[in-house]
Amino acid sequence: DIQMTQSPSSLSASVRDRVTITCRASQNINIYLNWYQQKAGKAPKLLIYAASSLQSGVPSRFSGSGSGTDFTLTISSLQPEDFATYYCQQSYSTPTFGQGTRLEIK
Amino acid sequence: QVHLVESGGGVVQPGRSLRLSCAASGIMFSGYGMHWVRQAPGKGLEWVAVIWYDGSNKYYADSVKGRFTISRDNSKSTLYLEMNSLRVEDTAVYYCARDPTYGAIVRMTFDLWGQGTIVTVSS
Numbered sequence: 001d002i003q004m005t006q007s008p009s010s011l012s013a014s015v016r017d018r019v020t021i022t023c024r025a026s027q028n029i030n031i032y033l034n035w036y037q038q039k040a041g042k043a044p045k046l047l048i049y050a051a052s053s054l055q056s057g058v059p060s061r062f063s064g065s066g067s068g069t070d071f072t073l074t075i076s077s078l079q080p081e082d083f084a085t086y087y088c089q090q091s092y093s094t095p096t097f098g099q100g101t102r103l104e105i106k
Numbered sequence: 107q108v109h110l111v112e113s114g115g116g117v118v119q120p121g122r123s124l125r126l127s128c129a130a131s132g133i134m135f136s137g138y139g140m141h142w143v144r145q146a147p148g149k150g151l152e153w154v155a156v157i158w159y160d161g162s163n164k165y166y167a168d169s170v171k172g173r174f175t176i177s178r179d180n181s182k183s184t185l186y187l188e189m190n191s192l193r194v195e196d197t198a199v200y201y202c203a204r205d206p207t208y209g210a211i212v213r214m215t216f217d218l219w220g221q222g223t224i225v226t227v228s229s
Contacts, residue, residue, distance in 0.1 A: 001168075034215050036151075043201055043219035044151065055217065087151055091214035094165065095141075095153040 002026050002090050006098035012106040017078045021101045023071045023088035032092035035064055035073045038100075039084045047086075048073065080105075108132035108218060110202050115223030122192055128185040128202030128220055136160075136180035139205035139212035142187050144198035145222075152198075155187065156205070156212055170196075192227045199224050 003026035013019050023033065031051035036044040046055045048064035051071055061076040075082055083105050088098040114126040128140070142154040155166045155176040164176050175188040185202050200223050203216035 032214075036216075038151075043221055044216070045219070046215070046217045049206075049215050049217075089151070089216075093214075094167070095214045097151040097153070100150045 002029060002093055002096055004088055004090055004096050004098040006086075006088055006101050008101060009099065010102040010104065012104045013078055014106045015078050015080060017106075019075045019078055019103065021073045021086055021088075021103075023066075023073070023098050025069045025071075025090055025092075028068050029090045029092035031067050032090055033064075033066065033071045034089045034091055035062075036087045036089065037082075037084045038087065044087065049091075078103075110204065110218060110220035112200065112202055112220045112223035115200065115225045117226045117228060118192055119229055120192060120194055120227055123188070123190045124192060124225060126187040126189065126200055126202075126223060126225070128187075130183040130185070130204075133183075133204070133218070134208070135178075135183035137208040139207070140176075140178060140185045141203045141205060141216060142174075142176060142185075143201045143203050143216065143219075144196075144225075145201070146195075146198045149198075153214075154200070156214070157185070158212060159209060189225070192225075194227050197225060197227045 005024045033051045035048040038044040052064045086101045109131045112128045141156045157164045157176045173191045177186045202220045204218040205212040206217040
């Protein structure tokens, strides 16, 4: 299986901050990388697919980049509703997720 | 409105069986691949199984292979997960999720999720 490693595991930030979360794959996955947001007690929500494509309805402050083994999710200006846990997931083969990054209010 | 609604979770003893259902509404269910994804308490997400839109292909995570069976009834717009020989480590919230591509090979991406159903395996 392809291993996905996110960093950091947790992050404290303030409203209007710019935040970047990284995800590294254990092998080349081209651009087969998705990002999800999960709020406490809720199902995950797809934010970004194919590394950089914004899912319909997702605010433009979310963006993704990368290819191969290294990827980033950037939130350009944090809003109160963005405090959640974020997961990367590779869709190159049998799906696997990163361990998650918990984004907390500073 | 587009909905996926899971049911069938509960408390079960190790070694026993359970069947989960996921009822879809507001989507052309028969055209989409469907997945089960689970999340153990306080842990991350783990993909469990996928079934093609027409049921022609099914794949499983190694952790459930040989014990779990994914199936679907397109006439009822319902997805199933038959879970046998349950283990304590199968305790999790089980989500059904839609693969986004209509009528084609699955993309292993999850664009629509249900609210989840809780399975607890305990003696």
